[in-house]
Amino acid sequence: MAGVSVDSGGKGGRRSLDSEINMIPMIDLLVCCISFLLLTAVWSHMARVNADAQVPGPPSTDQVEPQTPEKMLHVTMVTTSDDEKFVLxxxxxxxxxxxPIDVPRPHADRVAPGTCPAEPVRFTDLAKKIEAEWTARGTYRGAEATKRxxxxxxxxxxxxxxxxxxVIDAIYQPKREYPGAKKPVxxxxxxxSVN
Amino acid sequence: MAIHEPGRRLMHHVPLRFVRKRVEGGGGHSVSAALNLTSMIDFLVTIVVFLLMTFSASGEIPVDKSVKLPKAENTMDMLDAPMVAINGRQILVDGHPAGSTGAIEDQGKMQRIDELGAFLKTRREQWKTLNPGKSSKDFPGVCVLQVHETVSALVVKSVFQTAALSGYPNVSFMVGQIPKVEHH
Incomplete structure (x- = not known):
């Protein structure tokens, strides 16, 4: 039992060359592996979305000329009683x-104030519009650009x-190659905005 | 009908004992039977391979029981950083209370949360103590927020601002991962 027979003859009165590989240690090892992996298994995979506070660094003596402010995409979430939309x-x-470009907010995404729907909220129209805007007017579109x-x-x-x-998820929809990054960022x- | 002892029936009633012994058969199969282990080992190996493929060496990230996280598609991998949990009532830094959400909502405007700021500054000092050879520029300045999905933007922005002013400008929001949907 629990063996693998390797038949290689045994004629002429000599001792049989049948040998058995003992499978019990192998099965024990497999069961131990399964137990360990089941106990340490992570079933809920968490991820993160990043936001940068853009805090200025310490003052530098090298900077003499004032820098012109960069072009930024302002995404405004309009939530009034009679209108709900996004403005880019x-x-x-x-x-x-x-x-400014108005992007209507679909009715399906609207819930009572201060509550969330059971299904994850997705602003697909907003994501498409932001991607189109970045493709048309983004400053850092090249793969070599080290800024975003x-x-x-x-x-x-x-x-x-x-x-x-x-909304942040929709803003992160457009992706591009980045120097040193293995996958698109x-x-x-x-x-x-502080308001 | 009488109850009989179980056993062989065929040729059992031949009266001559020597004839009966011959015809009734005395051999029979061995009681011990070998199990076929091939299918069992195949099954075990398949389970081991599946579990190894889904194994995560980084372990499970503790999420506050009272926090229900929102979900997002365009996410990044988690990292090791101070955890700030915000449920409907409290702000917790690594499980320790560091502010109340009710107080912020009562004020109705963005504000700096002093307790949270003090906690985060302590964490920053601890990092400096643990990394004596590194300068302040090397400090990653990253913290992770676990925010309950119905918490208002006012509280989120107040925590965000407090974190930034306490030396943590890179704030990450922990979310559940949902599969990507192709946008056409």
């Missing part, structure tokens, strides 16, 4: 450089966190 606007400092475009998120203070994450950095 490219701004350089406080100056608008492109006409900046997106600023403006929201009402009462917006639930699930909606915030859905999001084309935008996201930060929050």
């Amino acid at each position: 606007e490219w701004r350089q400092g406080k100056t608008s450089v492109e006409a 475009d900046q997106a600023v998120l403006h929201t009402d203070n009462k917006v639930p966190f699930c909606d915030l994450i859905a 999001p084309a935008f950095n996201v930060t929050f």
Whole structure:
């Protein structure tokens, strides 16, 4: 039992060459492996979405000339009682450089204030529009660029966190190659507007 | 009908004992039977391979029981950083209370959370103590927020601002991973 027979003859009165590989240690090892892997298994995979606060570094004596502010994509979440939409606007400092674009928010994503739907919130139209905007007007589109475009998120203070994450998720939709990165990285950095 | 002892029946009633012994048969199969182990080993090997493929060496990240995380598609891998959990009532840093969400919502405006700031600064000092050869520039400045999905943007932005002002400008939000949907 629990053996593998290797028949290799045994004629002429000589001792049989039948040998048995003992399978019990192998089965024990497999069972131990399974027990260990089942006990240490992680069934819920967590991930993260990043946001950068854009805190300025310490003052440098090298910088003499004032830098012109970079073009940034401002994503505003309009949540009034009669209208819910997103507004995309490219701004350089406080100056608008492109006409604002309205993206309607689908009715299916709307829930009562302060609550979240059972299914994950996805703003697919917003993601498509942001990707199109970056492809057309993004500053750092080349694979060699070591900086990334900046997106600023403006929201009402009462917006639930699930909606915030859905908007950040949509902003991270466009991706590009990045020097030194093994896989494509999001084309935008996201930060929050202080309002 | 009478109950009989189980056993062989064929040729059992031949009256002559020597004839009966001959015809009834005395051999029979051995009681011990060898199990076929091939299929069992195949099954075990398949399970081991599957579990090894899904094995994560980084282990499970503890998530506060009272926090239900939102889900997102475009995510990054988790990293080891101070954890700030925000449930409906409290702000916790690695399990220790560091502020109340109710107080922020009552004020109705973005504000710096002093307790949280103090906790994060302590974590920063601990990092400096543990890495004496490194300068402040090497400090990664990353913290991870576990935020309950219905927490208001006001609380999230206040925690974000406090983290940034306490030396953690790179803030990551922990989310559940959902499969990517192709956008056409």
